[in-house]
Amino acid sequence: MPVHRRRFRIEEAFVGELPMSMPPEVDNGEVGPMHHEIMSELRAIRAQMATPSASVATGPIGEAASRETAEAHALLETYRAQIEQCEKLKVELDLIYDAISRTKREIAVLHGNSFNGEEMAKVNGELGAVVGGTEEATQQILEAAESIDNAATALSRITTPDQQKLLSEEIQERVVSIFEACNFQDLTGQRIKKVMTTMKFIENHITVMMDIWGGVDAIKAHAPPIVDTREGDARLLNGPKVEGDVGHASQDDIDALFD
Known part of the structure; x- marks a missing residue:
């Protein structure tokens, strides 16, 4: 009496639809070659699933992961550069703050005394x-x-x-x-x-x-030009002369006008 075995879905996927009346190959109580082929395919699939890193590393997913990793490293370097710039800016701002504070103290002393x-x-x-x-x-x-x-x-x-x-x-x-x-x-x-x-x-x-x-040189760089706004006789009054002043007429120059 022939033995009927239930067909699994994996068998249908690989060998297609077979007549329900077709008996499996049995040789002296052993499973036929079709079963061995199916089991070989299953073992191959299991092996591939057990080692996904190789296929992922060489496939599109692996490339995307590598690209994202590189972008993450680049972004991290950018953040580090920005942090360094912020630290330098903080040092400069601290110097400005200290200068302003010292100037305020000097002004306070001048105002108070x-x-x-x-x-x-x-x-x-x-x-x-x-x-x-x-x-x-x-x-x-x-x-x-x-x-x-x-x-x-x-x-x-x-x-x-x-x-x-x-x-x-x-x-x-x-x-x-x-x-x-x-x-x-x-x-x-x-x-x-x-x-x-x-x-x-x-x-x-x-x-x-x-x-x-x-210092003085830095202040002079921001000093506005001196413009003489005097008019008439006031523009001619520059005395009395102090020793070392330039731009004044000496007594000899005045006397020379009457010679």
């Missing part, structure tokens, strides 16, 4: 006192000189000893008055020295701020 209302009022007061004292002393000297001139003129016309003595005493008093008036330069010098001390203090701190931002 020189530019506040009390200190500037004192400077203005000292300069005002210098001007006032100079004018007062000049007026006193001129008056004394005028009195001396008048007394000398009268002395030349008087012959009596008593009148000559009175005029001589008056001249001496006026000379003493001139000497007293000349003492203004001592007070003026003291007042101007106070003002110069304040100006020197301001100059030192301004120099420090200029050094913070690169």
